[in-house]
Amino acid sequence: MFLQVLFRVLPSSDLWQASLQFAALLLLPALGGVISERSGVVNIAMEGMMLTGAYAGVIIALFTHSLLIGVLGAMICGGLMALVHAIISINFHADQIVSGIAINIAALGLTNFLLFVQTGGQGIPSLSDALRLPILSFGPLTNIPFLGAVLFHQNVVFYLAILILLGIHFLLFRTNIGLRIRAVGEHPHAADTAGVNVHLVRYSCVVSSGLLSGLAGAYLSMGIAGIFNSNMTAGIGFIALAAMIFGKWSPWGTAGACLVFGLGEALSTRLQDSGFSPNLLATLPYLLTLIALVGLVGRTTPPAADGVPYEPGTE
């Protein structure tokens, strides 16, 4: 019964389109996490930054009647949350996990608080089509059976996410800047001795993670849902965290993990009529990550200086 439904569902283009859509949503914050943690700042606050972005995007778009300003605003607000994380954990040596948890709580409180102040608990209206992130079509390519629907009929952010993935891989492993980022994350003292500005690198990396998470939030509220609901991220930021760890802190590995988790998510809603609980399938990302952590599929090791505040002149 279960297998029958599985085999019926697997070849459908609808399943794979939804998988890729969810994978892109996970990929953006997960890549943000990769950059941040590669530079040595633990980031478990992607959830909060996404929620901030999702809220800010919708509000700013409704206010300015401009899609572009809405998306930029979402990114900037996500970046501002990240900036708080950076200041608190880089300058003030806060425990980065506590700071991350505080960001998540603050984002939940702040979005609900502002939502209530603005609408008196009524909720905000959904976005008109002009203010939603559009789905791109590639003319004749869209008509290719299967592939057309899966690859060439996606939201604009999906293609952006792929470009960002390529860009971050290139940045981290093919450029001087990437070398500096990785050096700062592995051994900040050595990097400092070699003339790298450790704090500057860490600041830019943490803020970039906020920008990416904010963009993902905009994708969720302005692209997929078309509306902002209270606490609408509902753990997506934590799946992204899992994807980052499952992908062993590398961009390509993370992308692979996002694909697997995206497929799991898309399957979970489609296997319902087989009697298989979507709730049980939803544990898949976390179970896989646990297995990866335990070392059954190779050891996962974070960057050496991940989470250690850097103070010049100490060792």
Added chain:
Amino acid sequence: MALPTASSDERKPPSPLITWVRKFLQAAGRPLFAVILAMVLGMIVIMMTSPGSIFDRFNNALFAYSTLFTGAFGNGQNLSFTLVNVTPLILTGLSVAIAFRAGLFNIGAAGQLAVGGMTAGIIGFTFTSWPGWLLIPSMLIGSILAGAIWGGIVGILKAWRGAHEVVTTIMLNWIAFYVTDYLIDGPYQTKHGADQTDALPAQATLPHIASFYNSTLGTFLPKIVNATQYLVDVGFFFALAALIVYWFIVSRTTFGYEIRVIGQNLKAAKYAGIPIKRNMFLVMAIAGGFSGLAGALQLMGQAPYQLIATAFSIQTTGFDAIGVALLGRMTAVGVLLGALLFGGLREGGTIMQLNANIPGDLVYIIQALVLFSIAAEFLPVLQRTITRFSSRSRKPMLIPATIGGTMEVTNLPTYANTDEDSGAAHNGAEPLNTANTVDSEPDAASSD
């Protein structure tokens, strides 16, 4: 640097009470600073979002805070509501605190609470014919065991596989949420088809303190009038008992001593021959037990005495617990005070939204600000900056390292390098990366 002078040596030693008060004030200084800072910043948030002149805004904020306070502690009924919130906060706070003592960061209180609540529920729904004196203890013990297993997994993975507990607890949290949702929506779903279970059988619920008092001591002592309006249940006493158990474990047993050594200096613990792996497992299991009990008491103590799908993942108790433990500086008294503060904020926030029309979600902002200011070393960093600034003018610094190194919360675990074998991994990475940085940088630069 105040050197003891001769006269202070001759002075009579202060009485134990005064020393205790002085110690208490010293310990409470930083948490108090954090709370006050958060309240002031929260006030600014209210002032920014309310209409009118600056004076109106200020009044508005004061009014909001006064309703917040009276809503939390103003009268007996509100206080009883607050204590309902305090019960799980104490238990999860202890769960986080005991792990902190061993240098472990338990973010998994939320998941352990869910597993404990679910287990208590399963026992209660299955053995409906059992009498209360048998059913209630089995539910409580079952929840403690379930939480202990959920926490123990983290300890085992940490001790024997080096998997970082922050990541494993986050993963286990979500696994717990989804599995409980599956059970609530599947095997234990109510006949009415809603996303919830049936209510517990009546003999499996805990009585409210007020009516419990009236029916026992109240038979010969003066009765409490309007007992039904005081909602706090006897679960609160279990939480208080847990505080004593925590204090006893941490400061009166060998095990407690050992975990404190592990938390403060892993190397010293290793050289002293303390069984680190076993203790890591045990401390996480105990932490899980505390949280698991919280889940059971939540279910058994308060109406509607049933489990509701997604309720575990929505409630923030497990994360508030981190604030409670940090505010309480991992002491039993501190955890009680922290739980009272956070529980009061939660209850007062609801009243504030009703009476002052300020969204109750302000409470989350205040809680986040408390976490920020207690985690950030505002005071030490300021001190350090001033020291460096003033000493620079006098003479070149020869010992900047020792001054820069005054980190107070060294017993907070860090993300990397906390598993005991990772020293080797770090050393392995060191030459490789220094080589990378120094050697290949000119190459990379020239290739640009």
